[in-house]
Amino acid sequence: MKRFLAFFSMLILGIAFVSFTLSQTGSPSAQMPDNVKAAVDKACFACHNTASQNAKAKEKLDFSTLSGLAKAAQIGKYREIGETIENGEMPPKKFLDNYPDKKLTAEESKLLIKWAEGEVKNLMKK
Numbered sequence: 001m002k003r004f005l006a007f008f009s010m011l012i013l014g015i016a017f018v019s020f021t022l023s024q025t026g027s028p029s030a031q032m033p034d035n036v037k038a039a040v041d042k043a044c045f046a047c048h049n050t051a052s053q054n055a056k057a058k059e060k061l062d063f064s065t066l067s068g069l070a071k072a073a074q075i076g077k078y079r080e081i082g083e084t085i086e087n088g089e090m091p092p093k094k095f096l097d098n099y100p101d102k103k104l105t106a107e108e109s110k111l112l113i114k115w116a117e118g119e120v121k122n123l124m125k126k
């Protein structure tokens with residue numbers, strides 16, 4: 001009986017941990033169009049999310065909390081997103097050397113740049 005209880009509490013803890021982790025890393029902003037979300041998931045989200053181990057990346061940009069920032073801050077972030085992709089600075093080269101399949105295709109880059117520019121325009125209108 002004791003062993004069963006121990007096993008059972010470990011199971012509950014495990015489930016709690018997994019659901020917590022999923023809720024933290026779940027997905028980037030829910031408002032993204034699917035194709036944008038897919039590209040961000042592929043090339044950016046692993047470093048730029050709330051649960052990221054990459055403190056520097058998380059501090060600069062967190063896709064999970066982006067839509068909760070003040071308007072001016074969001075505009076700044078979307079501008080940076082467009083610029084870093086346009087200049088080929090993101091994803092970082094060192095990362096792509098290890099994971100070449102994470103490189104954005106030309107279409108994905110264009111899509112993300114256009115999306116970021118569109119978000120800037122939308123925010124300016126509000």
Ligand code: HEC
Nearest residue numbers: 043044047054056057060061080081084085090091092095
């Ligand atoms: C391997 C991890 C990693 C991936 C993947 C990654 N980044 Fe970054 N990113 C970083 C780090 C680290 C920094 C901080 C760089 C610094 O401060 O020098 C950063 C900084 C940034 C910044 C802030 C730039 C600045 O000048 O402050 C933006 C915007 C950004 N990334 C966008 C993106 C986008 C968009 C993608 C996907 C196309 C992406 N990143 C993918 C690690 C990553």
